[in-house]
Amino acid sequence: MATLSDVAREAGVSPTAVSRYLNNRIELPQITTDRIDAAIAKLDYRPNLLAKRLSTGKTEAIALVTPEIANPFFAELAAAIEQEAERHGYAVYISSTRGSREREIAAINRLRDQHVDGLIMMTNEPDDGRLATLLRKRSNVVILDEDIPGVDVPRIFVENAQGAYLATRHLIDAGHRDIALVSGPETLFSVKERREGFARAMAESGLPIRPDWVLLGAYTRAFGHEAAQRLLTGPDRPSAILACSDYIAIGILEATRRMGLSVPTDLSLVGFDDMPFAELVHPALTSVRQPIAEMGRQAVEKIMAMIAGKAPPPSLTRLPVELVIRHSAAQPKG
Amino acid sequence: MATLSDVAREAGVSPTAVSRYLNNRIELPQITTDRIDAAIAKLDYRPNLLAKRLSTGKTEAIALVTPEIANPFFAELAAAIEQEAERHGYAVYISSTRGSREREIAAINRLRDQHVDGLIMMTNEPDDGRLATLLRKRSNVVILDEDIPGVDVPRIFVENAQGAYLATRHLIDAGHRDIALVSGPETLFSVKERREGFARAMAESGLPIRPDWVLLGAYTRAFGHEAAQRLLTGPDRPSAILACSDYIAIGILEATRRMGLSVPTDLSLVGFDDMPFAELVHPALTSVRQPIAEMGRQAVEKIMAMIAGKAPPPSLTRLPVELVIRHSAAQPKG
DNA sequence: ATCGCTAAGTAAACCGCTTTACCAAGCGAG
DNA sequence: CTCGCTTGGTAAAGCGGTTTACTTAGCGAT
Numbered sequence: 001m002a003t004l005s006d007v008a009r010e011a012g013v014s015p016t017a018v019s020r021y022l023n024n025r026i027e028l029p030q031i032t033t034d035r036i037d038a039a040i041a042k043l044d045y046r047p048n049l050l051a052k053r054l055s056t057g058k059t060e061a062i063a064l065v066t067p068e069i070a071n072p073f074f075a076e077l078a079a080a081i082e083q084e085a086e087r088h089g090y091a092v093y094i095s096s097t098r099g100s101r102e103r104e105i106a107a108i109n110r111l112r113d114q115h116v117d118g119l120i121m122m123t124n125e126p127d128d129g130r131l132a133t134l135l136r137k138r139s140n141v142v143i144l145d146e147d148i149p150g151v152d153v154p155r156i157f158v159e160n161a162q163g164a165y166l167a168t169r170h171l172i173d174a175g176h177r178d179i180a181l182v183s184g185p186e187t188l189f190s191v192k193e194r195r196e197g198f199a200r201a202m203a204e205s206g207l208p209i210r211p212d213w214v215l216l217g218a219y220t221r222a223f224g225h226e227a228a229q230r231l232l233t234g235p236d237r238p239s240a241i242l243a244c245s246d247y248i249a250i251g252i253l254e255a256t257r258r259m260g261l262s263v264p265t266d267l268s269l270v271g272f273d274d275m276p277f278a279e280l281v282h283p284a285l286t287s288v289r290q291p292i293a294e295m296g297r298q299a300v301e302k303i304m305a306m307i308a309g310k311a312p313p314p315s316l317t318r319l320p321v322e323l324v325i326r327h328s329a330a331q332p333k334g
Numbered sequence: 335m336a337t338l339s340d341v342a343r344e345a346g347v348s349p350t351a352v353s354r355y356l357n358n359r360i361e362l363p364q365i366t367t368d369r370i371d372a373a374i375a376k377l378d379y380r381p382n383l384l385a386k387r388l389s390t391g392k393t394e395a396i397a398l399v400t401p402e403i404a405n406p407f408f409a410e411l412a413a414a415i416e417q418e419a420e421r422h423g424y425a426v427y428i429s430s431t432r433g434s435r436e437r438e439i440a441a442i443n444r445l446r447d448q449h450v451d452g453l454i455m456m457t458n459e460p461d462d463g464r465l466a467t468l469l470r471k472r473s474n475v476v477i478l479d480e481d482i483p484g485v486d487v488p489r490i491f492v493e494n495a496q497g498a499y500l501a502t503r504h505l506i507d508a509g510h511r512d513i514a515l516v517s518g519p520e521t522l523f524s525v526k527e528r529r530e531g532f533a534r535a536m537a538e539s540g541l542p543i544r545p546d547w548v549l550l551g552a553y554t555r556a557f558g559h560e561a562a563q564r565l566l567t568g569p570d571r572p573s574a575i576l577a578c579s580d581y582i583a584i585g586i587l588e589a590t591r592r593m594g595l596s597v598p599t600d601l602s603l604v605g606f607d608d609m610p611f612a613e614l615v616h617p618a619l620t621s622v623r624q625p626i627a628e629m630g631r632q633a634v635e636k637i638m639a640m641i642a643g644k645a646p647p648p649s650l651t652r653l654p655v656e657l658v659i660r661h662s663a664a665q666p667k668g
Numbered sequence: 669a670t671c672g673c674t675a676a677g678t679a680a681a682c683c684g685c686t687t688t689a690c691c692a693a694g695c696g697a698g
Numbered sequence: 699c700t701c702g703c704t705t706g707g708t709a710a711a712g713c714g715g716t717t718t719a720c721t722t723a724g725c726g727a728t
């Protein structure tokens with residue numbers, strides 16, 4: 001492979017001149033640039049990025065730490081981030097931590113050694129402080145989707161409370177009064193926020209919230225299944241459930257099917273996230289859609305601004321959500 | 335950050351000694367290694383990978399080119415690859431090409447400049463020769479899932495024909511004789527193979543294949559929808575369809591719903607890929623499962639062997655598939 | 669007493685690019 | 699005529715490792 005020096009020799013100038021020319025750090029007369037261009041073309045010169053990186057300390061790569069790349073939500077987010085980063089000429093290192101704190105920590109440490117220029121951090125487990133400590137030492141970090149408290153960096157979240165509010169209102173407007181909430185781990189940021197939105201909608205309509213109808217556990221299908229069993233056995237049961245994740249909603253759907261109940265006739269159900277499968281299940285799931293592509297876009301934009309040195313004030317961006325109405329919610333029976 | 339020289343000075347030895355010690359290229363008495371270890375600990379030394387890479391020309395990173403990371407099939411594959419690569423201490427650069435040949439080419443070229451040590455290539459469009467030409471120039475390449483003819487590298491595919499055969503047999507065994515095939519683009523490798531498996535099963539049972547019941551188009555929901563409309567209007571229609579992708583199957587499912595037909599009562603349906611949503615739709619989709627994790631594992635294993643210099647003979651690995659029986663196929667009516 | 673060998677290192681070049689100085693020629697102004 | 703500025707460059711020192719080729723001390727054998 002031809003090097004910068006080869007090009008310089010061929011063009012009859014110094015390597016410095018070629019380097020500076022290629023990086024727009026010098027103005028040269030056209031006669032010289034023509035010679036350099038010709039040399040580059042002739043030798044099929046490609047800059048050695050490895051050398052460039054060592055020399056500049058920049059890698060033109062960002063890292064993405066995600067809980068689970070096989071989860072369609074995070075996969076779509078990763079796709080959006082990859083796409084936006086590519087536009088800026090940046091490569092993306094993706095680490096899938098599979099929900100393990102150890103792997104999250106290992107990933108962040110590895111990324112330090114890889115000298116990536118920025119880090120987009122996602123987690124779905126409440127932090128015990130270890131992530132925060134680690135992230136505080138790194139620069140050019142953006143926290144996405146779920147909070148990690150105690151780190152002074154830009155964050156990008158969706159309007160969790162508003163989403164839950166819209167979903168709950170949708171149920172109330174359909175005539176429901178006995179509404180249960182099934183959500184993720186209690187200490188998780190998004191869980192708290194969605195719960196608040198739920199509470200606000202209920203309060204606004206003067207509806208009571210029954211503590212035994214608020215089930216917090218995990219954003220998983222299994223928990224949805226379990227929660228449905230707990231909520232729907234016995235005569236005294238809700239006529240509608242707000243599931244704060246489509247995975248939970250699917251679990252509930254399965255359980256109802258097994259129990260011989262029909263959605264939405266016997267039970268109305270609204271999910272959250274609008275996963276790709278939400279419209280594929282039967283009945284198609286009414287769900288709160290998050291602007292995934294926009295989240296990815298803004299995360300990359302923030303990172304790029306930080307890399308460029310325009311450190312944005314540690315900001316909090318809220319992206320709007322939208323209720324996608326399908327067929328899993330209807331009027332209550334009777 | 336402390337450098338190798340800092341460590342050497344602190345330990346009272348030369349940088350060479352430290353470098354060789356850390357890379358196991360020298361045997362030193364314990365008294366010396368203790369001093370070096372102490373210096374490393376004291377200075378919290380971490381090797382600068384950028385420098386190491388320039389020096390050695392190796393990056394300890396592999397690249398993954400995938401058609402669409404937001405597609406659960408490829409996302410799962412990416413997750414498996416990432417996991418296995420991490421075990422070997424390798425990072426993974428993921429490029430999502432969104433089905434564009436231009437982006438595939440750009441990704442491969444970018445990766446050359448990134449000096450990645452290996453490349454796992456996936457595509458879902460038949461190659462016009464451009465990919466092959468480009469890939470022939472690169473080393474340590476593995477082709478995964480879908481063929482790119484004319485490149486002399488290890489390939490890893492699943493038993494496409496066997497999968498289609500199993501699925502078709504399943505339908506025949508249930509009593510079907512009027513079976514249609516809906517699949518992807520005609521020239522695609524997997525499409526050909528699955529078609530062969532279908533043909534073999536039909537021939538074995540002495541069943542004719544009606545050319546107008548073999549619809550080749552795209553592995554997409556839209557094409558499934560379109561194909562169902564073509565196949566199911568009019569009185570003379572198949573009692574079962576083999577859809578060579580779950581996306582196609584979903585499209586067919588939608589179309590039948592819209593047409594007032596019921597699966598599996600009026601139409602039996604078998605999909606291919608066993609996507610995560612296959613068991614979520616109603617009726618749950620009988621589908622051919624591919625060993626995604628194993629595909630990823632083997633791809634990384636092959637790459638690692640090539641990087642280590644044990645160039646394996648350009649080989650063809652076939653991984654077995656499995657029919658997952660759910661509820662979308664039953665006996666024909668009447 | 670010396671030869672040869674091993675153990676325990678080291679000096680210096682190199683990977684390919686960037687960047688900080690620095691310089692020389694030409695030219696217009698005073 | 700010469701001072702200072704602009705234009706068009708250059709030499710050389712990094713960046714932080716790896717690697718090749720070499721050295722030196724010590725020791726056992728002859």
